[in-house]
Amino acid sequence: MRAAFYTLGCKVNQYETQILIQQFSAYGYDIVDSSDAADVYVINSCTVTASGDKKTRQIIHRMKRTSPGAVIALTGCFPQAFPEEAAKLEEVDILVGAGEKKKVLEYVNRFLKEGKRIVEITPHTKEERFEAMHADSFFRAHPGICQDSGRLRALLLLLHHPVCQRF
Numbered sequence: 001m002r003a004a005f006y007t008l009g010c011k012v013n014q015y016e017t018q019i020l021i022q023q024f025s026a027y028g029y030d031i032v033d034s035s036d037a038a039d040v041y042v043i044n045s046c047t048v049t050a051s052g053d054k055k056t057r058q059i060i061h062r063m064k065r066t067s068p069g070a071v072i073a074l075t076g077c078f079p080q081a082f083p084e085e086a087a088k089l090e091e092v093d094i095l096v097g098a099g100e101k102k103k104v105l106e107y108v109n110r111f112l113k114e115g116k117r118i119v120e121i122t123p124h125t126k127e128e129r130f131e132a133m134h135a136d137s138f139f140r141a142h143p144g145i146c147q148d149s150g151r152l153r154a155l156l157l158l159l160h161h162p163v164c165q166r167f
Contacts, residue, residue, distance in 0.1 A: 001040065003031055011156060024105055039069075039070055041071070042075065046078070061149070096121070
């Protein structure tokens with residue numbers, strides 16, 4: 001099985017995508033560029049800028065055109081901040097909130113077995129902490145994973161965004 005990843009947004013998203021890549025690779029998935037045909041696409045979204053939501057939708061549509069039968073998993077800030085809007089994206093098979101990212105592989109495998117849409121988005125609370133995720137290494141081994149990295153915003157600005165104020 002071939003899996004591709006696309007990351008929008010901050011360095012935290014890039015780091016978490018690297019962890020997901022390591023999980024999928026360890027499970028036996030071949031990791032391919034996000035512009036290639038794949039069996040599974042994972043989009044780690046950002047909603048800090050107005051263009052982030054639009055880019056997320058565009059990427060989903062492009063991936064579904066590239067591989068119509070592929071499983072599409074959407075995680076990150078977009079489904080967390082706007083779960084109702086994200087749920088309207090019919091091309092998305094798996095919607096995962098920011099707190100459930102480490103379970104994306106589990107949800108993909110469950111979807112492949114059951115064929116039922118999965119929505120796992122837990123609302124934020126003031127007491128919650130960052131999800132514990134650890135990467136063996138952090139590098140850009142796969143081109144196309146962090147396409148938006150040339151336009152990163154300062155982390156300070158990110159932390160003042162309403163979506164991220166829980167931190």
